[in-house]
Amino acid sequence: MEQNSQPVSTSVPQRMRAAAFSVHIFTAMGGGVALIAMLEAVREHWASMFGWLGVALIIDAIDGPIARRLDVMRLQPNWSGEVLDLVVDFVTYVFVPAYAITSSGRLLPMAAPLLGIGIVVSGALYFADRRMKAADNHFRGFPALWNAAAFYLFLLHLPPALSSLGIAILIVLTFVPFHVLHPLRVVRLRWLTLWMLAAWAVLAVYALARDFDVGIPIVAVLCAIAAYIVGSDAAIRLIRTFKA
Template sequence: MTASGAALALLALLEAVREHWTMMFVWLGVALVIDGIDGPLARRFGVPDVLPDWSGDTLDLVVDFLTYVFVPAYAIMASKLLLPIAGPLVGIAIVMSGALYFADRRMKTDDNHFRGFPALWNAAAFYLLLLKPSPGVATLVLAVFVILTFVPFHTLHPLRTLRWRPLTLVLIGVWAVLAIFTIVADFNVPAAVKIALCAIGGYVLFSDLVVRTYSRITS
């Protein structure tokens, strides 16, 4: 099941080459679902004990790099929404920073947060096509996220972070419904949908930073 994510990454890349962004996100979405359920299933059925010669963790990182970083990096470069000169440089920065992030043993904290921007370049590509900012703004924002990969603030793990977990799960469910609606509508959605998607994305990325900053100020 985990390895099938590599096949889905290839299908998504083929659609990206054709600039069929909707179908690209369909395949990446299926890969995202598999990534969410393969770990619990592996633990439930004791796969590490049944297949001790195979590393599920390593396989998961390989597949995640393809679906979260490599294919989205190509889509971002090919979208024609960045500054022409900067586009290839941003793509290179994304794949290199993403590779380093997945090799970082500190990428997850003890309280189930991600350290820094968690290489969610599939989401970055989604928001780029959703919002279609000016090339200068798009290039600057993506460059900032590359830098944030190495900044040690904490971001929520949508399924495992315990703080406000019920709220997080509800918001992730709402985000999934809105994202599916957006993809089916070929990104032609009302402003309210865009605002809701951006608000939930901001919550996942920065809510822990806001809470920790507030606690330091008031303590």
């Protein structure tokens, strides 16, 4: 949702304007959901925290199409849906997961606060970068998906040294101009991406229901889907280079 400077005709019914504004309220509710997720994180109810972050993810996925359907940019030009979306996304994708990662006990104690600061700072810079998306809708660099990174941190339960190294690498990759697949907006192989996304959602819910106590096959599939999202564009470009 982006701000539109065009005036709204006074003939537009108030119910249409109210419906348009309700979309902004719906988007802002993602921030309220993030607060609940943070409260669960403070209590170390990690599976519940991820569940609430999942609710915020659903809100983020559907508010845009609803906004376009209701013509929110034209009917409510005084509120910037784009800014609102970025504010909520920063809390749900970066800040709450940064707290979970830092306080989880899965990182080296000395490194945890520094890495947490690195997550928040790099995430803030990424959200402010006007080049965060390429022309073909791929993300440039690691797209501050720290909610997903935190999920895999709890899922894999690696030694603290390896987990700390992995988080440090992702912070650096935020500023590396490789392309990461946007699961909903990249046209190429979208059918495959959507099927993988659906499979990931089902397996992730199962993992949360089991408090991450799942077998190696499920962990392997979840990791393979993550590798596809992060590395498919690089793999395709590499194949094309060899064929050229």
